[in-house]
Amino acid sequence: MNSVWGSFRRINRITGWALFLFSSIIYLITIEPTVSFWDCGEFILSAFGLQVGHPPGAPLFIMIGRIATLFAGGDTSRVALMMNALSAISSGFAIMFLFWTITHLAGKIHGKGSEIGKKQIPAVIGSGVIGAMAYTFSDTFWFSAVEGELYALSSLVTGLVFWAMLKWEEEADQPTSGRWIILTAYIMGLGLGIHRLNLLIIPVLIFVYYFRKYEVTRAGVIKTFLISVTALYLMVFVLIPGVPKIAGWFELLFVNIFGLPYNSGLIFMVILMIAIVSYGIRYSIIKRKVVLNYVITAIAVIMIGYSSYAMIMIRSSARPPMNQNNPSDIFSLSYYINMEQYGSSPKLYGNYYSAPVIDVKSIIAGYNKIDGKYKPYYRPDYVYNKEFMTIFPRMYSSDPEHETAYKYWGRITGKRYSVSSGSGNETIICPTFGENLRYFFRYQTGFMYLRYFMWNFAGRQNDFQGNGNSIHGNWISGIDFIDEARLGKLDNLPDDLKNNPARNTYYFLPLLLGIAGLLWHYRNNRNDFWLVSAFFFMTGIAIIFYLNQYPNQPRERDYAYAGSFYAFSVWIGLGFMPVYEFLKKYLREHLSSAVAFIILLTAVPLLMAVKNWDDHDRSGRYTARDIGANYLKSCAPNSILFTYGDNDSFPVWYVQDVEGVRTDVRVANLSYLQAGWYIDMMRQKAFDSDPMPLSIPKDKYIEGVRNQLPVNSRLDKPVPIRQVVEFASQDDRKYMIDINGRGDYLNYLPANKFIIDVDPETVLSNGTVKDYFRDRIVSPMIWEYTEDDAFKGDLAIMDLLATNNWTRPVYMSTTVPSSQYKGLDKFFVQEGMAYRIVPIKTERPEQGDFGMIDPEVMYDNMMNKFGWGNAADPDVYLDENNRRMLSNFRRIFGNLGNALLVAGDTARAVEAARKGLEIVPSSKLPNDYFSMSLAEVLLRAGKKEEAEKVIDDILDYSREYLEYTVSLKPEQRFGLDYATGINMQSYLDLYNMSVKLELDSLTRKIEPEVSNFYSLLYSNK
Incomplete structure (x- = not known):
C-alpha cells in the first residue's frame, strides 16, 4: 500500500468520524427533550419497562432503547431524552456510513488501491461531505433523528448493510473477505428486530456480489435479478412468517396430539433448527463447500438476529402493564409478527373496493389456550365477484371515505355491471384497470412518494398534513411561476401559510445536483449506477407496491421512504464530481476542488440547514x-x-x-x-x-367470540343492564340469532x-x-x-x-x-x-x-x-399537530368561561378566557374559529376591548383564507371545503353573536362581507 492510498484512507476515516460528531451534535441540539406525539410514547415506555408494543414489534430496538434509558440515572423525566438521544446518535452513525459509501463509489471511479492520485483526494472527500451533509439536513431524516422512534436506527441498519457489502467488494479477492458477507447477513437479521423494510435492500446486495464476481452479461443480469427477487420473496413471505408457522405445526403436534405442555413443540423446533444448521456448517467445512458454508452460516446468523423476537414472548409471559396482543405463545406471536389485527392489503391479485361479496367462508384465525390444549377460532374470509377482481389491485378498501378518495384520485367513471343481490338486481360500477393504474400513479406514487421526495430536494410548502388540496402539505420550489402553475397564486397567501416555519424552498438545487451526480455516475461506472438505482428503487417505489396504501392516511408517511432519500443523497454527493471536473478546465486541480466545495456546500447543505432549522428544532418543547x-x-x-x-x-x-x-x-x-x-x-x-x-368470565370474550352483537330490540321497555350483559354472555343457541339463515349464530342484545x-x-x-x-x-x-350493532368492547x-x-x-x-x-x-x-x-x-x-x-x-x-409544555415560548416550534391540539384547548377554555358566566362567576370566567389566549400566543397560533368562545366570554363579561382584539384577529384570519380561496381557479379549490366552511362559519357565528349581544357596529361590519363571500363561493353551486 503506497503512502497516497494510506493518506486517503486516514483522511477518509477521520472525516467520516468528524461528520458523525458534527451531525450527532446537530441532532442532540435540536432533539425534543421529552416524548413526542404518535408512536414515540409507546416506544419509549416499551423500552423503559421492556413491554410489548404494537405489532409487529421491534424487540432489538426496545432492548437497545432499554440500555439508553439507563443513562437517565434514575431520573424518569430524562428517560425520553435518552431515547431521543439514541435516535440522534444512530442518525449520526448513518451519516458517517453514507459518507464512506459515497467516497467508496467516487474513489472507484478515480481509481482503486494505490492508483488514486493525491490531487484527487480532496474531490473524493468533498463529494462525500456534500452528500452526507445534504442528507444530514434533509427534511425527513432530520425529523426522525430528533425523536424516540425506530426509523433512525432502521436507517443506520440500512446504511450499514450497504456499506458492509461495499467493504466486501473492496476486499473480495482476499481470503478473509467472506466475513463481510456474514456480517451483512447478521446485521440484516438484527434489523428484523427493528424494521423489516430493511430487507428490501437484499436485491442490491446480490447485485453487488454479481458485479464483483462475474462478467456482466444481459443473461447474467436477468438471472441475478430473478435470484434477487426470489431471495427477497423467500425472506419476506416465507422465512419471516414461515418460521413461527412451522413452529406452530410442531406445537399443535406436541400439545394437542402428544399431550405435552405448552411450548414443548416450539422448544423441539428450536433444538431441531440448531441441530440442522450445526450439521450443515460441519458438513460444508468437511466437504470444503465454500458457497454452501456461506449460505448456511448467513441463514444461521439471520436467524440469530431474528431470535430477538424471543424477548417478545418472554416479556409477554410476564404480563407487563402493556402487553399488546399477548404474544406469549407461538400462535399469538405469529399473529403479532404478521400484523393480522390490521388486516392485509392485496399485492398481486385482489378485489376492487366496489366488489360485491358472493360468499363468506370461515378460516382459522388463531388458537386459544383452553384446558391444556389449543382450540382454533375463526374469522370470515370473503369471496368476491370475479368481475371485480384484478391483478395489481390498488383500490381495495370498501370504507366509504376511501371510496370517495379513490374516485377523485383515479378519476373513475368505470364499467357498469348488473349484479343480483338479496333485494334484486343492482348496478355497481367497477373501476377499469387503467383507472386502477391512474390511482397508483397519481396517489400512491405521486402524492405518497414523489411529494415527499420533492419535500427533501426541492422544497416544502408547510407543515400541514396534505390531503390533495392546493394549500396544505405540497412540495414547492421557491420559483414562483413553477409553483403558481401547480398551486395557484402566491401573492395573497394567508399569513399563517406564508409565514409557516416549514415553508422551505431550495430552488431545486439539491435535486439538480443529485441529477447531475446520477448522470455522471451513469457515464463513469454503470454497474455502480445500477446498484444505487436499485437501492433507490427498492427503498422507494418497491415500498409503495408493498404497502399498497389506502387514501387519507392518518399522518404523513415520508419516514417510510428515508432509505430512498439516502440513496439519492449518494448522487447528490457524486454531483460534486461534474462541477469539479468543469472547474478543473479553468482552474488548477487543487483550487477547483476547493471552489467546487465552497459553492456546493453553500448552495445545498448550508441552504437546507438554514431553511430547515426552525421547523426541525424541537428543543424546549414539552x-x-x-x-x-x-x-x-x-x-x-x-x-x-x-x-x-x-x-x-x-x-x-x-x-x-x-x-x-x-x-x-x-x-x-x-x-x-x-x-x-x-x-x-x-x-x-x-x-x-x-x-x-x-364480571364476564374470560371464556366469554376470548378471541373469536362475541366480536359483533346485533341489537335486536325485542323489548320496548328498558331492561336492567346486568340482565342484558348476562343474556349476551350465554352460549346456548336460544340466546342467539341466526344472522343469515344458514346456521351462523351470533349473540345479540335483546334491547337498546x-x-x-x-x-x-x-x-x-x-x-x-x-x-x-x-x-x-x-x-x-x-x-x-x-x-x-354492539361489539366486544361495547x-x-x-x-x-x-x-x-x-x-x-x-x-x-x-x-x-x-x-x-x-x-x-x-x-x-x-x-x-x-x-x-x-x-x-x-x-x-x-x-x-x-x-x-x-x-x-x-x-x-x-x-x-x-x-402547557412551553407552548407560549416564542422560541419553541409548534408543528401542525401541536397547534391543532392547542387550538382545541382554546375552545375548552371558552366552554369553561361560559359555564362560569352562567354560574354568575364573571371574574373567574375572564381568568379562564385570558388563560385560553395565553397558553399559546396568536403570533404562534392565530386566533380562528376555535377562539370564538373566548371572545364571547370576554364580551359577556364586559371586557369589550380585549374581546374586539380577538374578534378582529378571527375576522382577519377568515378574511385572508376566503379571499385567497376566491382567487383560485375552481379546479384548485379541491379539498378546501373544510377550510372554506369553517372560515365562513366564523363569519356567521360572529354575525349571530353580534346580533345577540346587540353589537351594532360589528354587525354592520360583518354583514356585507358575509354576503359577498357567500355570493362568490356558493352562488354557482
Missing part, C-alpha cells in the same frame, strides 16, 4: 408530555379513563408508565377494547390502578334501552355527583344505545357500568370520537380534558360540546393543575 398528563389530571382518584387514538393514548401511557403521573388511573383504549387480550389485560392490576371491575341503578346517596357521598348537582340526579339512569363497557355500580369514576377523553359514545354523551359532565359519566341526563349540551360542565372541578384542573 407539549406532548404535558397534554398527556393533562388527560390524567382531569380524572378523580382511582378512575378509569377511556381514550381512542394514538395521540390521546401514547402520551398518556408514557407519562403514567415512565414518569409516574397519576398511576392510580386505569387507562383503556377503546380501539383495543374490541380484542379479548386487551379486556384480559384490563382485568389485571397495573401500577397503582386496580383491575377494571368486570338499559337501566343502570343509581342510589342518590351513594353517588353523592362518593363524589360521583357534587352536592350542587343533587337535584339533577336521575334514578334509575336509562341509557338508550344508539347503534344497530359489551365490556356495559359490564363495567353494571359491575362498577358508581364505585369508581369513569371518564372518556374529549378526543374520543362522538361515534364511540353510543348515547352515553347525554350523561357526560366535563371536568377538563375528559368527560365523566354521571347519573345526570342532559338532553342538549350546556355550554360545552356534550353533556354539561362542572365549572368548579374544571376550573381547578385547567387553571391550577394543567401544564
Whole structure:
C-alpha cells in the first residue's frame, strides 16, 4: 500500500468520524427533550419497562432503547431524552456510513488501491461531505433523528448493510473477505428486530456480489435479478412468517396430539433448527463447500438476529402493564409478527373496493389456550365477484371515505355491471384497470412518494398534513411561476401559510445536483449506477407496491421512504464530481476542488440547514408530555379513563408508565377494547390502578367470540343492564340469532334501552355527583344505545357500568370520537380534558360540546393543575399537530368561561378566557374559529376591548383564507371545503353573536362581507 492510498484512507476515516460528531451534535441540539406525539410514547415506555408494543414489534430496538434509558440515572423525566438521544446518535452513525459509501463509489471511479492520485483526494472527500451533509439536513431524516422512534436506527441498519457489502467488494479477492458477507447477513437479521423494510435492500446486495464476481452479461443480469427477487420473496413471505408457522405445526403436534405442555413443540423446533444448521456448517467445512458454508452460516446468523423476537414472548409471559396482543405463545406471536389485527392489503391479485361479496367462508384465525390444549377460532374470509377482481389491485378498501378518495384520485367513471343481490338486481360500477393504474400513479406514487421526495430536494410548502388540496402539505420550489402553475397564486397567501416555519424552498438545487451526480455516475461506472438505482428503487417505489396504501392516511408517511432519500443523497454527493471536473478546465486541480466545495456546500447543505432549522428544532418543547398528563389530571382518584387514538393514548401511557403521573388511573383504549387480550389485560392490576371491575368470565370474550352483537330490540321497555350483559354472555343457541339463515349464530342484545341503578346517596357521598348537582340526579339512569350493532368492547363497557355500580369514576377523553359514545354523551359532565359519566341526563349540551360542565372541578384542573409544555415560548416550534391540539384547548377554555358566566362567576370566567389566549400566543397560533368562545366570554363579561382584539384577529384570519380561496381557479379549490366552511362559519357565528349581544357596529361590519363571500363561493353551486 503506497503512502497516497494510506493518506486517503486516514483522511477518509477521520472525516467520516468528524461528520458523525458534527451531525450527532446537530441532532442532540435540536432533539425534543421529552416524548413526542404518535408512536414515540409507546416506544419509549416499551423500552423503559421492556413491554410489548404494537405489532409487529421491534424487540432489538426496545432492548437497545432499554440500555439508553439507563443513562437517565434514575431520573424518569430524562428517560425520553435518552431515547431521543439514541435516535440522534444512530442518525449520526448513518451519516458517517453514507459518507464512506459515497467516497467508496467516487474513489472507484478515480481509481482503486494505490492508483488514486493525491490531487484527487480532496474531490473524493468533498463529494462525500456534500452528500452526507445534504442528507444530514434533509427534511425527513432530520425529523426522525430528533425523536424516540425506530426509523433512525432502521436507517443506520440500512446504511450499514450497504456499506458492509461495499467493504466486501473492496476486499473480495482476499481470503478473509467472506466475513463481510456474514456480517451483512447478521446485521440484516438484527434489523428484523427493528424494521423489516430493511430487507428490501437484499436485491442490491446480490447485485453487488454479481458485479464483483462475474462478467456482466444481459443473461447474467436477468438471472441475478430473478435470484434477487426470489431471495427477497423467500425472506419476506416465507422465512419471516414461515418460521413461527412451522413452529406452530410442531406445537399443535406436541400439545394437542402428544399431550405435552405448552411450548414443548416450539422448544423441539428450536433444538431441531440448531441441530440442522450445526450439521450443515460441519458438513460444508468437511466437504470444503465454500458457497454452501456461506449460505448456511448467513441463514444461521439471520436467524440469530431474528431470535430477538424471543424477548417478545418472554416479556409477554410476564404480563407487563402493556402487553399488546399477548404474544406469549407461538400462535399469538405469529399473529403479532404478521400484523393480522390490521388486516392485509392485496399485492398481486385482489378485489376492487366496489366488489360485491358472493360468499363468506370461515378460516382459522388463531388458537386459544383452553384446558391444556389449543382450540382454533375463526374469522370470515370473503369471496368476491370475479368481475371485480384484478391483478395489481390498488383500490381495495370498501370504507366509504376511501371510496370517495379513490374516485377523485383515479378519476373513475368505470364499467357498469348488473349484479343480483338479496333485494334484486343492482348496478355497481367497477373501476377499469387503467383507472386502477391512474390511482397508483397519481396517489400512491405521486402524492405518497414523489411529494415527499420533492419535500427533501426541492422544497416544502408547510407543515400541514396534505390531503390533495392546493394549500396544505405540497412540495414547492421557491420559483414562483413553477409553483403558481401547480398551486395557484402566491401573492395573497394567508399569513399563517406564508409565514409557516416549514415553508422551505431550495430552488431545486439539491435535486439538480443529485441529477447531475446520477448522470455522471451513469457515464463513469454503470454497474455502480445500477446498484444505487436499485437501492433507490427498492427503498422507494418497491415500498409503495408493498404497502399498497389506502387514501387519507392518518399522518404523513415520508419516514417510510428515508432509505430512498439516502440513496439519492449518494448522487447528490457524486454531483460534486461534474462541477469539479468543469472547474478543473479553468482552474488548477487543487483550487477547483476547493471552489467546487465552497459553492456546493453553500448552495445545498448550508441552504437546507438554514431553511430547515426552525421547523426541525424541537428543543424546549414539552407539549406532548404535558397534554398527556393533562388527560390524567382531569380524572378523580382511582378512575378509569377511556381514550381512542394514538395521540390521546401514547402520551398518556408514557407519562403514567415512565414518569409516574397519576398511576392510580386505569387507562383503556377503546380501539383495543374490541380484542379479548386487551379486556384480559384490563382485568389485571397495573401500577397503582386496580383491575377494571368486570364480571364476564374470560371464556366469554376470548378471541373469536362475541366480536359483533346485533341489537335486536325485542323489548320496548328498558331492561336492567346486568340482565342484558348476562343474556349476551350465554352460549346456548336460544340466546342467539341466526344472522343469515344458514346456521351462523351470533349473540345479540335483546334491547337498546338499559337501566343502570343509581342510589342518590351513594353517588353523592362518593363524589360521583357534587352536592350542587343533587337535584339533577336521575334514578334509575336509562341509557338508550344508539347503534344497530354492539361489539366486544361495547359489551365490556356495559359490564363495567353494571359491575362498577358508581364505585369508581369513569371518564372518556374529549378526543374520543362522538361515534364511540353510543348515547352515553347525554350523561357526560366535563371536568377538563375528559368527560365523566354521571347519573345526570342532559338532553342538549350546556355550554360545552356534550353533556354539561362542572365549572368548579374544571376550573381547578385547567387553571391550577394543567401544564402547557412551553407552548407560549416564542422560541419553541409548534408543528401542525401541536397547534391543532392547542387550538382545541382554546375552545375548552371558552366552554369553561361560559359555564362560569352562567354560574354568575364573571371574574373567574375572564381568568379562564385570558388563560385560553395565553397558553399559546396568536403570533404562534392565530386566533380562528376555535377562539370564538373566548371572545364571547370576554364580551359577556364586559371586557369589550380585549374581546374586539380577538374578534378582529378571527375576522382577519377568515378574511385572508376566503379571499385567497376566491382567487383560485375552481379546479384548485379541491379539498378546501373544510377550510372554506369553517372560515365562513366564523363569519356567521360572529354575525349571530353580534346580533345577540346587540353589537351594532360589528354587525354592520360583518354583514356585507358575509354576503359577498357567500355570493362568490356558493352562488354557482
